[in-house]
Amino acid sequence: MLDNTNITFWSGLRTIGGTIISVEHGMDRILFDFGELFQTQRLFSKGKKIRANRHTSDLLKLQALPAIEGIYGRRALHDIPLVPFEESTQQTAVCISHLHLDHIGSIMHLAPELPLYMTDEGKELYAALYELKLPGSERLPDRIQGVKPGETVKIGEAIEVTFVGVDHDIIGAAGMLVKTPDVKVAYTGDLRFHGMNRQKSMAFVEKVKQFEPDLLITEGTALREDSELVPLLDYPDDLRQEEQVGSEVAAHLSKTDGAAFFNWYERDVMRLKILIEAAQAAGRQVVLEPESAYLARRFHIEHPFLVYMPYDLSNEQYIWESRLPNVEWISKDTLSQHAAMYFIENRFERLFELLDFPLEHSLYIHSNGTPLGPFDPDYEKLLSFLDSIGCQKIDIFCSGHATANHLKWLVDEINASYVVPLHSFHPEKLQPAHGTRLLPEPNETFRFRKGMLQPE
Numbered sequence: 001m002l003d004n005t006n007i008t009f010w011s012g013l014r015t016i017g018g019t020i021i022s023v024e025h026g027m028d029r030i031l032f033d034f035g036e037l038f039q040t041q042r043l044f045s046k047g048k049k050i051r052a053n054r055h056t057s058d059l060l061k062l063q064a065l066p067a068i069e070g071i072y073g074r075r076a077l078h079d080i081p082l083v084p085f086e087e088s089t090q091q092t093a094v095c096i097s098h099l100h101l102d103h104i105g106s107i108m109h110l111a112p113e114l115p116l117y118m119t120d121e122g123k124e125l126y127a128a129l130y131e132l133k134l135p136g137s138e139r140l141p142d143r144i145q146g147v148k149p150g151e152t153v154k155i156g157e158a159i160e161v162t163f164v165g166v167d168h169d170i171i172g173a174a175g176m177l178v179k180t181p182d183v184k185v186a187y188t189g190d191l192r193f194h195g196m197n198r199q200k201s202m203a204f205v206e207k208v209k210q211f212e213p214d215l216l217i218t219e220g221t222a223l224r225e226d227s228e229l230v231p232l233l234d235y236p237d238d239l240r241q242e243e244q245v246g247s248e249v250a251a252h253l254s255k256t257d258g259a260a261f262f263n264w265y266e267r268d269v270m271r272l273k274i275l276i277e278a279a280q281a282a283g284r285q286v287v288l289e290p291e292s293a294y295l296a297r298r299f300h301i302e303h304p305f306l307v308y309m310p311y312d313l314s315n316e317q318y319i320w321e322s323r324l325p326n327v328e329w330i331s332k333d334t335l336s337q338h339a340a341m342y343f344i345e346n347r348f349e350r351l352f353e354l355l356d357f358p359l360e361h362s363l364y365i366h367s368n369g370t371p372l373g374p375f376d377p378d379y380e381k382l383l384s385f386l387d388s389i390g391c392q393k394i395d396i397f398c399s400g401h402a403t404a405n406h407l408k409w410l411v412d413e414i415n416a417s418y419v420v421p422l423h424s425f426h427p428e429k430l431q432p433a434h435g436t437r438l439l440p441e442p443n444e445t446f447r448f449r450k451g452m453l454q455p456e
Contacts, residue, residue, distance in 0.1 A: 003449050005183040006456065007215070009440040010066035011037065013422045016221060016375050017102030020066055021187070025180040028156030029092045031071070032176055032187055036105025036136075037064060054078060056109040065109055066443065073111040085111035091156030093117060095163075097189030098173035099125055099267055101136045102423075108138035117153055119163055120146035122172030125267065128298050132291050134266065149174065164207050166191035167200045169368060169400030170267045171299075175204050177211050183448045186213035186416065190221070190423070193233055193406045195398065196242045196270065208414050215453060216416035220424030221401035227429045229408035242398040245271070246278040249365060249396050253282035258361030259339035260284065261346040261354065261391075263369030266292060268400075269299045271367060276303040279343035287335060287344045290320040293327055306330040306342070310350050332356055348378060351385050359389055368397040404429070411435075418453045 005025045012019030018037035023030050051058055056076035059065040067080075070088030077084055085092075093115040096104050099122055107116065116139065118126065123146035129137035147153060149165040162177040168190045178185040186208045191201045208216070235241065240248070253260055264271050272292065279286045286305045288296065293307045307327050309317055321329070335342060339357050346353055348370050354362075364386055371378035386393045402410065411419050411432040419437045421427035431437055438453065440446070445456040 003182055003447070005180045006445050006447050007183075007185065007453075008443065008445040009420070009422070010068065011442055012102070013440060013442060014425060014427060016423060016425065018106075019103055019423055020106075021217065022068070023159065023178050023180065023183075023185055024090075025158040025182075026156075027090050028158040029070075029090050030095055030155050030159055030161060030178065031068070031092070032095045032161075032178075033097055033103040033189070034094055034106050034110065035100075035102040037102075059109065065106060071110055071114055073113075076109065076111075085114055093153075093155045093161075095153075095161055095176060096122065097176065097187070098122060098168055098170050099129070099136065100170060100190070103189070105136045107136070110139075112139065112143060115145065115155075116143065117145050117147050117161070117163075119165070119172045119174050120148055122146070122174070125170075125172055125269075125299075128295055129267070132266075132294060134291070164204050165200045166204045167195040167197040168192060169195065169265070169271065169398065171269060175208070177208065177213070183215070184211060184213045185215045185217065186211060186414070188216075188218045188410070190219050190400060192400055192402050194235060194239055194241045194403070195400070201402075205410060205413055213414070213416045214448065214451070215418045215420065216411060216414050217420045217422065218407065218411060218430070219401065220407060220421035220427045220430050222399070222404045222407065223421070223424045223426040223429040224404065225426050225429075227404040227426065229429065229431075230405050231409040231412045231433070232405045233409050234403075234405055239403060240396075240398050242270075242274070245367065245396055245398050246274045246281070249275060249278035249367070250281040252363060252365065252394060252396070253279060253284055253343060256361055256363045257340055258363065259344065259357045259359065260342070260363045260365070261344050261357075262365040262367055263347055264292075264345070265368045265370060265372070266295060266347075268368060269295055269301065271397075272296060273301050273303065275343070275367065276301065276305055282343075284341060284343045287330060287342045289345050289347065289350070290324065292345055293324055297324065297327070308332060308335055308344075310353050312350065348382055351382070354389060354391060359391055362391045364391045364393045366393055366395050366397070368400070417451075 008022045010020040019033040019035045057078040057080050060080050069083040074084035096118040127141040147163045152162040160179045163174040166175050175189045176187045276286045419432045421430040
């Protein structure tokens with residue numbers, strides 16, 4: 001069955017988030033990633049309530065979920081005229097590149113029986129997030145299939161997917177090599193070449209070159225309207241690398257004599273280790289919220305830290321003390337009285353906890369924590385709150401995404417016949433030296449015919 005592969009770009013094209021792509025051959029189909037659009041969050045701001053029993057069907061009506069046949073459960077669809085998973089004759093699976101919400105945040109809407117794959121390391125992190133009831137982890141971990149890096153899974157009779165590890169600001173991240181009888185597709189997921197595990201991304205590029213894909217689908221987060229791209233793996237002075245995060249945090253902590261807080265992204269456990277080490281270097285001790293302490297213990301961060309109980313968990317103190325039997329707790333009163341001795345975690349949802357601390361000369365280090373940036377509807381709320389209490393905000397982070405020049409190097413090095421940049425506000429800026437760049441519209445389908453990728 002040659003010339004029978006369709007590729008549909010459902011969402012996540014000229015935006016950050018919501019990456020959903022399908023590759024279909026005959027009766028077999030995979031989707032890679034099933035992320036949440038940040039625009040979806042705006043639909044439920046300012047007091048709008050989600051109708052829990054109609055959440056999926058409501059989002060479909062609002063076009064905040066793609067109208068894909070055969071992936072949603074019958075009960076979730078209500079009156080939406082789509083074929084439910086229970087009645088679909090297709091062999092379908094969803095493959096997840098990594099656990100950031102813009103790549104996994106909508107899996108709650110998929111039929112529970114729909115097969116879902118991610119790396120073993122990603123599944124281990126997912127199980128921890130599920131235990132903590134964090135967003136994007138609503139599916140039972142037992143219903144997720146873990147895959148070793150380099151392992152190939154077969155979907156139906158016609159599609160093979162190989163997971164290949166990459167470096168990103170989360171453990172378990174992978175790109176994918178997708179093979180059907182007539183087409184080979186490579187998907188980068190999110191990756192970078194300036195992190196502590198950059199060799200993973202370099203090895204991914206080599207494997208993609210050996211794979212010789214017809215189509216390369218690449219992230220383009222770092223592309224800007226004024227980007228002038230040069231195909232170089234360059235490391236200019238203004239490109240903060242992961243190794244520099246700790247030293248910069250330590251320097252700022254050493255210069256302040258007031259309370260110091262930090263906000264990190266709970267899916268980047270390596271960053272947590274770096275922040276704890278930075279506090280030690282500055283003569284402070286890290287104080288974690290219970291959820292982060294749980295992750296630190298689960299992922300074997302041996303560095304010493306303290307734990308405090310935020311107000312919203314005060315009724316669950318016994319539960320957390322039993323869940324964290326070998327940690328040292330510290331009271332809010334002690335923290336407040338001696339705030340300059342500590343480096344205190346404060347996630348966005350708990351901003352009001354800051355009001356219990358002395359805030360003169362205070363410092364808030366935002367290290368890729370949520371809200372991630374201006375594209376997130378909550379980001380302005382964070383800025384306004386910190387400004388209102390006179391707490392200085394400093395961003396110290398290492399991007400999880402390849403720079404614009406690195407993206408240009410990647411596409412030219414791989415040299416695929418077709419390139420689709422997405423996950424970007426300006427995908428048009430990435431033009432390969434050879435081959436054809438395509439900029440699909442949402443829900444647009446392409447088919448390979450005699451080696452040529454053409455719109456359906």
